[in-house]
Amino acid sequence: MAVQPEGTPCWVDATFTDLEAAKSFYADLLGWTYGESSPEYGDYTQAYAGGKAVAALAPPMPGQESPSAWCLYFASADAAATADRIRDAGGQVDMGPMEVGDFGTMLIARDPSGVSFGVWQAGTHEGFERRGESGSFAWAEAFTREPEETDAFFPAVFRYKTQRMEDDAVDFKLFKLGDDTVLGRMKMGEEFPPEMPPYINVYFAVEDCDAAVEKATQRGGQLHFGPMDTPFGRFAALTDPQGAAFSVIDLTTTRGDMPKLSDVS
Known part of the structure; x- marks a missing residue:
């Protein structure tokens, strides 16, 4: 690889x-x-x-x-x-x-x-051997209360180009390497408790989002959002029994139109 x-x-x-x-x-x-x-x-x-x-x-x-x-x-x-x-x-x-x-x-x-x-x-470990398939990493988003800081920082470190989602209801941007979109950035709103620190939410691909949510909650995980259909897949946000936040997404179940994006840099 x-x-x-x-x-x-x-x-x-x-x-x-x-x-x-x-x-x-x-x-x-x-x-x-x-x-x-x-x-x-x-x-x-x-x-x-x-x-x-x-x-x-x-x-x-x-x-x-x-x-x-x-x-x-x-x-x-x-x-x-x-x-x-x-x-x-x-x-x-x-x-x-x-x-x-x-x-x-x-x-x-x-x-x-x-x-x-x-x-x-x-070195000898090059990273993921599988991604975007069931059981593997699929996507990630940085959640921050200071989006201007994050928006300036990541492109300065990794030379990302930035796109903004044209939606007044949400403050969301995408970071790209060439033609590849590699990371999202979401502003944390009032729905996030003040004691919750900013973080990167990791998405794991699953074959059935609803079945994954049921299994996670049966095993002591907590559902925070979803399942929800999007143009990118059906996903849900959870924490595991020890408090680690993550999401699951069925990339094959898509609904709705792709959002409009505008280039920032």
Whole structure:
């Protein structure tokens, strides 16, 4: 598999206090199987869909007390250079860059509005082996209360072009690499509780959105929005039993007209 262009979403992982419970939840929901945990890398455990690597789960690192959350990583040819651009654009590097054996080099950062994300410079691990298919990453959106900060930051770091959705009812933009749309940006409104931090919402593809929601809630997950039909697919927003937010989307069930977009940059 070729290395992804810089700024392309290339991997997701999450930490869970109860790793075995998280593995069971996502195995039941998304059909994941798991590789052997890697004690030398904090019991980092890779997840597979259809035999292809799609994500990873791990327990928190010693002293880490942050709540469970999915982290989206963007591809970089040079993580140190990306870290410099992050700082120059007003962001903060919270961890790294650090080498992870011969797998690659990673860092964790935040944009000026507080949206957390990762950067991955591939070594032997190039990222997703499957995407846009059942059980794998399908899409992601940055949710922020300070959209102007996020809109300026990500194009400065990853050279994105920006499009705006022409809809007065929602403040939504798209970031593009060439002809490929790689990330959405949504303004957080009053429907989000004030204690909820900004975040990147990761979407996983499923064959049946309604069945996935039923299974997730039966297993202790919480439904927050949907299921809802859109021109992009039928989706729903959830949190898992340990509080990590994510969405599921059936990309084959589409309804309605595509929204009108206008170029910003």
